Amino acid sequence: MSGNLVVRMAELEIEPGMLEAYRVLLAEEIEASVALEEGVLSLNAISLRDNPSSIRILEVYANREAYEAHLKTPHFLKYKNETAGMVRSLTLIDVDPIMMRAKS
Structure with a gap:
């Protein structure tokens, strides 16, 4: 895996009554x-089967610059502003990829 990649796992808890709007x-x-x-190489969102309000997002960016640029885009800022009251908690975890593959 490239040493330049930025890979993060976001763990979110969403207000249950706002889950559909959040999605x-x-x-x-x-x-x-x-x-x-x-x-932005990939963004994958999942929810826990037994707790749909628990969302996990695996984020993969080409490098630190791409990640920093992403945080300033109009679509990301819109998402952050419009979901602010929906998110109960957010934990960002830096992770190291071991092996990631996908079919295109």
């Missing part, structure tokens, strides 16, 4: 980020 905004942000930002 719409998250999907919109992920679609825009992957389509518009060359340095």
